[in-house]
Amino acid sequence: MKAIRYTAFGGTEVIELADVEKPAITNPTDVLVRVKATAVNPLDMKIRSGMAQRIYPVQPPFIPGLEAAGIVEAVGDAVTQVKVGDAVMASAMGGTYAEYALFKEAAVSPKPERINFLEAASLVVSLGTAWSILVKVGEMKAGQRLLIQGAGGAVGGILVQMAKALGVYVIGTASGKGIDALKALGADEVIDYKSQDFAQLVSDVDLVADLVGGDVQARSFGCLKNGGRLVSITMPPSQELAQQHGVSASFVSSDLSRQGLQFGLDLLAKGKLKPIIAHTFKLEEAAQAQAMVSAGGVNGKVVLEVG
Numbered sequence: 001m002k003a004i005r006y007t008a009f010g011g012t013e014v015i016e017l018a019d020v021e022k023p024a025i026t027n028p029t030d031v032l033v034r035v036k037a038t039a040v041n042p043l044d045m046k047i048r049s050g051m052a053q054r055i056y057p058v059q060p061p062f063i064p065g066l067e068a069a070g071i072v073e074a075v076g077d078a079v080t081q082v083k084v085g086d087a088v089m090a091s092a093m094g095g096t097y098a099e100y101a102l103f104k105e106a107a108v109s110p111k112p113e114r115i116n117f118l119e120a121a122s123l124v125v126s127l128g129t130a131w132s133i134l135v136k137v138g139e140m141k142a143g144q145r146l147l148i149q150g151a152g153g154a155v156g157g158i159l160v161q162m163a164k165a166l167g168v169y170v171i172g173t174a175s176g177k178g179i180d181a182l183k184a185l186g187a188d189e190v191i192d193y194k195s196q197d198f199a200q201l202v203s204d205v206d207l208v209a210d211l212v213g214g215d216v217q218a219r220s221f222g223c224l225k226n227g228g229r230l231v232s233i234t235m236p237p238s239q240e241l242a243q244q245h246g247v248s249a250s251f252v253s254s255d256l257s258r259q260g261l262q263f264g265l266d267l268l269a270k271g272k273l274k275p276i277i278a279h280t281f282k283l284e285e286a287a288q289a290q291a292m293v294s295a296g297g298v299n300g301k302v303v304l305e306v307g
């Protein structure tokens with residue numbers, strides 16, 4: 001089968017299109033999918049560069065990719081929730097930039113008919129991440145106030161929609177055309193992080209969703225009300241700062257299971273949430289696709305059309 005892979009860590013120059021062996025079912029809970037579309041995540045580049053080795057160690061040759069949509073080709077003996085021929089969307093720790101990829105049954109959801117394969121692939125990580133931040137860990141309720149740092153990106157666009165559907169008051173930071181994009185998604189306030197200082201403009205929020213990290217994360221503590229919560233998907237927050245501000249803070253690892261996607265898929269079915277595709281590339285253009293995401297200024301998901 002055709003797959004994108006690299007045999008050494010590095011920049012986009014290590015990315016190659018190769019002919020590799022099709023993966024085979026080896027575990028009773030495996031689901032083999034004929035991939036129609038996959039999508040680019042910032043973690044793909046962190047793994048490719050070698051900088052994520054401490055958290056997500058991989059051994060090149062490695063086929064990147066964390067999310068995909070396609071048709072079930074084969075299933076292990078213990079699989080009961082999906083069958084051969086089903087249209088699905090799924091997550092895995094690598095392997096989706098390929099014509100076929102293996103997934104665990106628990107990470108496979110039926111693809112809703114109202115979205116196509118490109119849209120489905122674009123949603124897996126973002127739906128599971130937004131739900132993990134907002135509901136599973138953030139426990140947000142209607143009327144509460146949320147500050148999203150990095151709201152203009154792929155996760156941010158889905159998080160804004162999910163929060164608005166929950167009745168949450170949303171303040172988002174973004175730049176460039178991301179400002180109008182966020183307003184169109186229903187954000188109540190949008191701050192241009194390149195020309196405005198959020199720390200001067202935001203106070204008393206119940207939850208900060210940190211999609212940026214670094215100094216932005218550290219300075220966001222001051223925006224929380226007493227007893228509020230900061231959740232980060234980029235780096236573990238300082239417990240010392242949390243204590244100083246009288247708030248709680250935690251790192252969130254996204255729940256990308258079928259259960260983790262269900263809340264977002266229900267909103268999609270009700271027409272309260274839509275996929276946001278910024279750009280579509282062919283599988284063989286994976287290097288360009290990754291470079292586009294790394295360059296920034298992309299509002300939504302960059303997807304790869306596979307078959």
Ligand SMILES: NC(=O)c1ccc[n+]([C@@H]2O[C@H](COP(=O)([O-])OP(=O)(O)OC[C@H]3O[C@@H](n4cnc5c(N)ncnc54)[C@H](OP(=O)(O)O)[C@@H]3O)[C@@H](O)[C@H]2O)c1
Pocket residue numbers: 041042043125129149150151152153154155156173174175176178193211212216232233234252253254293296297298299300
């Ligand atoms: N823990 C987990 O399970 C998990 C899951 C998913 C994602 N993540 C991580 O979460 C982060 C976001 O993911 P993503 O897919 O949404 O990435 P993305 O699409 O690249 O979006 C990142 C966004 O951050 C914005 N940004 C950069 N600097 C900023 C600043 N100082 N203030 C406000 N916004 C700023 C960018 O805006 P401009 O382009 O306008 O500069 C961009 O819109 C990545 O680091 C990713 O690895 C973690």
